Amino acid sequence: MAEPSSELILLAQRGDRDALEQLVMSQQHYVFSLAMTVFHNADDAADLTQEVFIRLYRAIGQYNGESRFTTWLYRMVINLGRDELRRRKRQVLQINPVSEPGEEDRDLIGQVPDTSVTADPPSVLEHKELGAALRLVIDQLEPHYRQVLTLFYFEDLKYQDIADIMGIPLNTVKSHIRRGKERMAELISVQYPHLV
Numbered sequence: 001m002a003e004p005s006s007e008l009i010l011l012a013q014r015g016d017r018d019a020l021e022q023l024v025m026s027q028q029h030y031v032f033s034l035a036m037t038v039f040h041n042a043d044d045a046a047d048l049t050q051e052v053f054i055r056l057y058r059a060i061g062q063y064n065g066e067s068r069f070t071t072w073l074y075r076m077v078i079n080l081g082r083d084e085l086r087r088r089k090r091q092v093l094q095i096n097p098v099s100e101p102g103e104e105d106r107d108l109i110g111q112v113p114d115t116s117v118t119a120d121p122p123s124v125l126e127h128k129e130l131g132a133a134l135r136l137v138i139d140q141l142e143p144h145y146r147q148v149l150t151l152f153y154f155e156d157l158k159y160q161d162i163a164d165i166m167g168i169p170l171n172t173v174k175s176h177i178r179r180g181k182e183r184m185a186e187l188i189s190v191q192y193p194h195l196v
Contacts, residue, residue: 002026003068003069003070004023004026004070006065008022008023009060009063009069012060013063020060023060024056027070027073028049030155031052031074032045032049033154033155034074034078034150035049035081037146037147037150038077038081038082038085039081039085040146048077048080048081051080052076052080055076055080056073059076067164068161070157071165074165075166075167078165078166078167079167133188133191133195134188137187138150138184141180141183141184141187145176145179145183148162148166148176149176149184151166159174
């Protein structure tokens with residue numbers, strides 16, 4: 001995740017359409033990824049992503065630089081997602097995910113490039129299998145664990161940034177990461193014992 005420059009943010013705040021477009025383009029993947037942790041549904045996540053960028057356009061002038069821009073933006077994602085879930089009066093939790101057409105596009109682990117020059121085919125296959133297993137296991141976690149682990153591992157955020165984004169205490173973030181990892185280990189050992 002790249003933090004946009006203060007110059008780019010200032011230009012966007014002054015109404016520069018190109019700067020605002022650059023902000024949106026640089027953050028759309030991260031916003032959608034986080035929206036997926038809220039809804040666990042590509043259509044709902046796309047709607048939330050669109051709503052976030054509409055709000056960004058309207059509220060960019062309110063960003064005052066007290067926190068990192070990405071922290072401010074990701075907090076908006078979480079808050080709008082929670083508001084929508086409250087509005088619907090339901091909580092999205094899918095225990096046994098079913099793949100839908102196009103879901104392979106959101107394989108975050110599979111997008112990590114293999115940087116080794118001499119990767120041998122068996123370890124490449126094992127890496128892909130482990131990546132697919134991790135994706136399925138993360139999808140089965142409770143939403144609060146899934147969100148915190150996604151921010152920590154895929155968005156590479158620090159504990160304090162996650163606490164700011166999620167609006168929870170720092171110790172709760174640490175606890176969610178620890179318990180989420182423990183839950184992942186349990187699920188992997190039961191569902192994929194050959195990988196342990």
